Amino acid sequence: MELYLDLLKKVLTDLHRIEKEEYKPLTKKVPTWKEKLLLPIDKLLRKNNYTICKYVVPDIARRAQGTDWPANAETMIGIRRLNNIQFCIEQILTHDVEGDLMETGVWRGGAVIFMRAVLKAHRIRNRVVWAADSFEGLPKPDEAKYVHDKGDTHHLYKVLNVSLDEVKYNFEKYDLLDDQVKFIKGWFKDSLPIAPIERLALLRLDGDMYESTMDALVHLYPKLSIGGYLIVDDFNTVKGCKTAVEDFRKKHGIKDEIIPIDGESIYWEKKS
């Protein structure tokens, strides 16, 4: 089991072929002037199934740490955050904490694929993995409602738009698409208040923005069991995300110790 899960971590992050060059298409939010010149040519080429790509040699340390946006990997969260998911699930199983596992913000699905794999490796049949996403990228900031999202540009990154079909296909590639995986499609503000989730043992937030983090906390944290885990991926990288967590903790008097996972992410065990 340990060998399967360790190998899966390498494959989901594409670390098993990190020495191979990657080709990144021209889908950046703000192209440089050189890239702008290339865009019309790229459009023409695409009609004939060609495209212009940037050649990149990935950095093994950054990939393992989860600080680059991989061209092909199913997850961008790196090895330590995958280890953290495994640790939390195994604690939940050991202490019989009631509830399902969930991620809000799944991108290509790597983290939720890994959650399903951990359940399978432990032969768990009575828990489900919930994968919530718009499956069309991040929302434009609602600056009137959320000042902390002012100027947020995540919605401009086309590389963050991954369809539900693509995510399902990624699960299938690992033989992990079954009735223990459930998808919730839509903007969190619409989908999470009506999501048919009863109880969670693990809640992983990876929606980057203040709004996305706050919506998940408001609608899902009350469903997290005592002894369950809350993971926040973007705590130290996106200011709005950290502020949402701090505001929520303050409002609800949450004092549970915040534990760092790596430079970017944190988690805590829900104690009350």
Ligand SMILES: C[S@@+](CC[C@H](N)C(=O)[O-])C[C@H]1O[C@@H](n2cnc3c(N)ncnc32)[C@H](O)[C@@H]1O
């Ligand atoms: C950084 S990516 C998640 C990375 C992923 N967890 C992984 O393992 O690599 C952020 C994801 O959150 C989704 N997202 C962010 N805010 C959202 C919102 N308010 N409603 C729905 N989806 C949202 C985006 O569509 C995107 O897929």
